[in-house]
Amino acid sequence: MILIDLNKPELDIIVTLTSDLPTQFIGVENPTYIMVLTNVFSHKVFEIPLANNISINQQRYDHYRIDTTTISTLETGFYSYEIYFISIQDSNLIETGTANVLGAGMQNNTIIFNEAGNSDFIVFNK
Structure with missing residues:
Protein backbone atom coordinates (compact mmCIF):
# COMPACT_ATOMS: atom_id res chain seq x y z
CA MET A 1 0.00 0.00 0.00
CA ILE A 2 1.21 3.45 -0.84
CA LEU A 3 0.66 6.06 1.87
CA ILE A 4 -0.01 9.56 0.52
CA ASP A 5 0.28 12.05 3.37
CA LEU A 6 -0.90 15.48 2.23
CA ASN A 7 0.39 16.95 5.53
CA LYS A 8 3.98 16.54 4.32
CA PRO A 9 5.57 18.87 1.75
CA GLU A 10 6.80 15.99 -0.42
CA LEU A 11 5.62 12.49 -1.24
CA ASP A 12 8.03 9.66 -2.01
CA ILE A 13 6.63 6.93 -4.24
CA ILE A 14 8.78 3.82 -4.52
CA VAL A 15 7.65 1.18 -7.02
CA THR A 16 9.11 -1.45 -9.37
CA LEU A 17 8.27 -0.14 -12.82
CA THR A 18 11.51 -0.50 -14.78
CA SER A 19 11.87 -4.16 -13.84
CA ASP A 20 8.25 -4.85 -14.91
CA LEU A 21 8.42 -3.18 -18.34
CA PRO A 22 7.42 -5.23 -21.38
CA ASN A 30 13.23 8.93 -19.78
CA PRO A 31 10.11 6.76 -19.88
CA THR A 32 6.79 8.44 -19.13
CA TYR A 33 4.57 6.94 -16.44
CA ILE A 34 1.24 8.04 -15.06
CA MET A 35 -0.34 6.90 -11.80
CA VAL A 36 -4.14 6.71 -11.96
CA LEU A 37 -5.78 6.77 -8.53
CA THR A 38 -9.46 5.74 -8.22
CA ASN A 39 -11.29 6.47 -4.97
CA VAL A 40 -12.81 3.22 -3.69
CA PHE A 41 -16.01 4.92 -2.47
CA SER A 42 -16.68 7.87 -4.79
CA HIS A 43 -14.98 6.36 -7.89
CA LYS A 44 -13.39 9.74 -8.63
CA VAL A 45 -10.23 9.43 -10.69
CA PHE A 46 -7.06 11.44 -10.17
CA GLU A 47 -3.93 11.25 -12.32
CA ILE A 48 -0.37 11.87 -11.11
CA PRO A 49 2.40 12.05 -13.72
CA LEU A 50 5.56 10.31 -12.53
CA ALA A 51 8.67 12.05 -13.82
CA ASN A 52 12.33 12.28 -12.81
CA ASN A 53 13.12 8.84 -11.44
CA ILE A 54 15.61 9.55 -8.62
CA SER A 55 16.37 5.92 -7.78
CA ILE A 56 20.04 5.09 -7.29
CA ASN A 57 19.37 1.53 -8.53
CA GLN A 58 16.79 1.76 -11.31
CA GLN A 59 17.19 -1.89 -12.28
CA ARG A 60 15.77 -2.80 -8.85
CA TYR A 61 13.28 -0.03 -7.98
CA ASP A 62 11.99 3.36 -9.09
CA HIS A 63 11.77 6.37 -6.77
CA TYR A 64 9.67 9.43 -7.54
CA ARG A 65 9.36 12.54 -5.37
CA ILE A 66 6.20 14.64 -5.76
CA ASP A 67 5.41 18.06 -4.32
CA THR A 68 2.15 17.52 -2.40
CA THR A 69 0.89 21.00 -3.31
CA THR A 70 0.46 19.67 -6.86
CA ILE A 71 -1.97 17.00 -5.60
CA SER A 72 -3.73 19.05 -2.90
CA THR A 73 -7.16 18.48 -4.52
CA LEU A 74 -6.88 14.75 -3.86
CA GLU A 75 -9.63 13.65 -1.45
CA THR A 76 -8.70 11.69 1.66
CA GLY A 77 -9.62 8.02 1.71
CA PHE A 78 -8.76 4.69 0.18
CA TYR A 79 -7.79 4.31 -3.46
CA SER A 80 -6.82 1.67 -5.95
CA TYR A 81 -4.02 2.68 -8.27
CA GLU A 82 -2.75 1.71 -11.67
CA ILE A 83 0.54 2.85 -13.16
CA TYR A 84 0.82 3.03 -16.93
CA PHE A 85 3.81 3.30 -19.22
CA ILE A 86 2.86 5.87 -21.84
CA SER A 87 4.26 5.48 -25.35
CA ILE A 88 3.44 7.16 -28.64
CA GLN A 89 1.34 4.19 -29.76
CA ASP A 90 -0.58 3.36 -26.59
CA MET A 106 -5.12 12.85 10.03
CA GLN A 107 -2.37 10.45 11.01
CA ASN A 108 -1.47 6.90 10.19
CA ASN A 109 -1.45 4.69 13.28
CA THR A 110 0.59 1.52 13.12
CA ILE A 111 -0.57 -1.36 15.30
CA ILE A 112 2.23 -3.42 16.82
CA PHE A 113 1.42 -6.72 18.51
CA ASN A 114 3.78 -7.83 21.27
CA GLU A 115 4.33 -11.55 21.61
CA ALA A 116 3.89 -13.10 25.07
CA GLY A 117 3.46 -16.68 26.20
CA ASN A 118 5.36 -19.95 26.02
CA SER A 119 6.35 -22.38 23.31
CA ASP A 120 2.92 -24.10 23.27
CA PHE A 121 0.89 -21.06 22.21
CA ILE A 122 1.19 -17.34 21.57
CA VAL A 123 -0.88 -14.64 23.26
CA PHE A 124 -0.94 -11.08 21.94
CA ASN A 125 -1.24 -8.23 24.43
CA LYS A 126 -4.18 -5.85 24.10
Missing part, protein backbone atom coordinates in the same frame (compact mmCIF):
# COMPACT_ATOMS: atom_id res chain seq x y z
CA THR A 23 10.49 -6.19 -23.41
CA GLN A 24 9.66 -3.83 -26.30
CA PHE A 25 10.07 -0.82 -23.97
CA ILE A 26 13.27 -1.83 -22.18
CA GLY A 27 15.99 0.72 -22.85
CA VAL A 28 13.65 3.64 -23.54
CA GLU A 29 15.30 6.77 -22.14
CA SER A 91 -0.40 2.88 -22.84
CA ASN A 92 0.56 -0.29 -21.00
CA LEU A 93 -0.48 -1.22 -17.48
CA ILE A 94 2.67 -1.90 -15.45
CA GLU A 95 1.63 -2.04 -11.78
CA THR A 96 -1.52 -2.03 -9.63
CA GLY A 97 -2.11 -1.70 -5.89
CA THR A 98 -3.86 0.26 -3.16
CA ALA A 99 -3.22 3.65 -1.60
CA ASN A 100 -4.36 5.53 1.48
CA VAL A 101 -4.58 9.33 1.34
CA LEU A 102 -4.27 11.24 4.61
CA GLY A 103 -5.36 14.87 4.83
CA ALA A 104 -4.96 17.71 7.32
CA GLY A 105 -5.09 16.55 10.92
